[in-house]
Amino acid sequence: MPDTPTKANVTWLGVIADDYTGASDVAGTLVSAGMRVVQTFGIPDASMQLHDVDCIVISLKTRSVPAAEAVEQSLAAARALKSRGVQQLYFKYCSTFDSTPEGNIGPVADALREEFVPAGMITVVAPGTPALRRTVYNGVLFAGTDLLQESSMRHHPLTPMTDSNVPRLLQAQSSNPVGHIGYGAIEAGVSAVRSELDTLGSQGAGYAVVDTLNDRHLAVLGAALLDHPLVTGGSGLVGGLAATRRFRGQPDPAHAARPSGPAAVVAGSCSEMTNAQIRAFREVYPCFLVDPVAIAEGRDVVAEALMFAKENLPGGPILIHSSASPEEVLKAQTHLGKDRAAEITEGSLSAIAEGLVGLGCRQLIVAGGETSGAVVRRLGITTARVGKEVTPGVPWLKTETDTELSILLKSGNLGDPRLFLHAWDHGRMGPRPMTGMG
Numbered sequence: 547m548p549d550t551p552t553k554a555n556v557t558w559l560g561v562i563a564d565d566y567t568g569a570s571d572v573a574g575t576l577v578s579a580g581m582r583v584v585q586t587f588g589i590p591d592a593s594m595q596l597h598d599v600d601c602i603v604i605s606l607k608t609r610s611v612p613a614a615e616a617v618e619q620s621l622a623a624a625r626a627l628k629s630r631g632v633q634q635l636y637f638k639y640c641s642t643f644d645s646t647p648e649g650n651i652g653p654v655a656d657a658l659r660e661e662f663v664p665a666g667m668i669t670v671v672a673p674g675t676p677a678l679r680r681t682v683y684n685g686v687l688f689a690g691t692d693l694l695q696e697s698s699m700r701h702h703p704l705t706p707m708t709d710s711n712v713p714r715l716l717q718a719q720s721s722n723p724v725g726h727i728g729y730g731a732i733e734a735g736v737s738a739v740r741s742e743l744d745t746l747g748s749q750g751a752g753y754a755v756v757d758t759l760n761d762r763h764l765a766v767l768g769a770a771l772l773d774h775p776l777v778t779g780g781s782g783l784v785g786g787l788a789a790t791r792r793f794r795g796q797p798d799p800a801h802a803a804r805p806s807g808p809a810a811v812v813a814g815s816c817s818e819m820t821n822a823q824i825r826a827f828r829e830v831y832p833c834f835l836v837d838p839v840a841i842a843e844g845r846d847v848v849a850e851a852l853m854f855a856k857e858n859l860p861g862g863p864i865l866i867h868s869s870a871s872p873e874e875v876l877k878a879q880t881h882l883g884k885d886r887a888a889e890i891t892e893g894s895l896s897a898i899a900e901g902l903v904g905l906g907c908r909q910l911i912v913a914g915g916e917t918s919g920a921v922v923r924r925l926g927i928t929t930a931r932v933g934k935e936v937t938p939g940v941p942w943l944k945t946e947t948d949t950e951l952s953i954l955l956k957s958g959n960l961g962d963p964r965l966f967l968h969a970w971d972h973g974r975m976g977p978r979p980m981t982g983m984g
């Protein structure tokens with residue numbers, strides 16, 4: 547069967563993800579497509595053994611850093627992946643295109659193109675991820691039924707999204723002309739997509755934003771992009787690319803690894819879904835609020851949170867959060883400045899996470915991309931085997947550390963409101979449910 551290769555020691559895909567939860571999302575999608583995946587946090591050392599994997603996902607924390615830093619780290623990650631022989635590079639950003647007019651999606655994509663894409667070849671831009679209810683129609687990004695600019699993403703603490711037009715958003719960040727391929731060409735199939743890509747490329751475009759309304763569109767795109775050295779997008783198109791590989795082989799033993807033991811959530815995400823998940827959890831289990839303003843005023847909130855944890859961890863899952871409403875976040879940012887508020891919050895939550903592991907926590911959910919970056923770094927985790935998704939984009943990870951720690955990095959808006967109640971001791975699951983931001 548020529549189109550059904552058996553698993554070989556070839557790592558076909560190398561992903562550079564701009565935040566840690568986004569990396570988990572893409573890694574979970576690949577596992578659901580039957581791939582063996584290793585997720586690294588930061589760039590893996592050349593000496594790090596990464597055998598028997600189909601895909602390597604490198605998690606970076608580059609979504610909100612200055613553009614030059616994001617470029618430098620992303621290039622270093624791409625070089626590390628190429629030196630391990632990966633066949634195709636994928637730059638993963640958020641399905642809601644989280645960025646500012648300065649970047650970082652455009653500058654990073656430009657730099658990757660310059661080094662890894664032959665002159666004249668166009669690069670696809672596909673944030674749409676229908677499994678998460680993010681779709682692109684005529685170049686316009688929707689979150690559920692809302693225009694991106696009218697969704698809760700307009701209140702994001704670091705990258706508020708106030709425009710929904712993807713070509714316009716990207717053009718503000720890149721000097722390469724940005725074109726668009728509508729869903730009509732994608733419905734027409736692989737040859738029509740290839741011909742549109744060639745036409746746009748010959749007209750001088752560097753990028754083609756593609757409409758993506760459903761998984762069928764992603765499968766067509768995946769097949770059309772097999773020989774592209776660089777693809778960019780959300781986790782959706784990764785599923786399309788993986789579908790074209792159709793490996794058959796042994797499931798990754800990490801799938802069978804069940805998280806177990808004392809359980810806690812640490813949340814720094816202020817997204818609408820995370821706030822809803824906290825409200826649902828609070829009705830059943832104890833919660834502790836971390837207030838960045840109180841910390842700045844000198845209160846030892848970390849010690850208080852760990853005292854709370856010591857009393858409550860033996861009784862069931864607990865939750866410690868700085869997550870707050872848009873009004874409360876604005877108040878803290880006005881008082882402390884946006885960067886300082888984030889720095890204080892991320893620093894405290896990561897110290898609390900470290901304390902929780904010290905107290906015996908063995909199943910840890912971290913909510914928020916930036917927050918996950920800070921926590922994983924503080925815990926010194928460098929790699930993890932990716933297990934099954936609890937819900938689309940949200941897999942448990944088995945960390946490769948001395949402590950038997952399972953960690954779940956939850957993107958701000960992913961999951962349903964009861965996720966923090968049902969994610970524990972996650973074992974076998976049925977078919978992928980369709981959930982995400984409304």
Ligand SMILES: Nc1ncnc2c1ncn2[C@@H]1O[C@H](COP(=O)(O)OP(=O)(O)O)[C@@H](O)[C@H]1O
Pocket residue numbers: 567702703704814815816817820837838868869870874875878879887888889891892913914915916917918956957958959
């Ligand atoms: N109460 C708060 N006030 C101000 N900023 C906060 C507060 N709580 C969290 N933050 C910051 O908001 C940002 C949320 O981003 P992130 O963790 O990526 O969440 P998401 O995945 O929802 O985008 C982080 O930098 C976090 O430190």
Ligand SMILES: O=C(O)[C@@H](O)C(=O)COP(=O)(O)O
Pocket residue numbers: 565567568569571572639640641642675678780781817914915916939956957958959
């Ligand atoms: O594409 C997505 O929606 C996610 O993979 C993602 O990147 C979310 O980022 P955060 O909301 O910052 O966790």
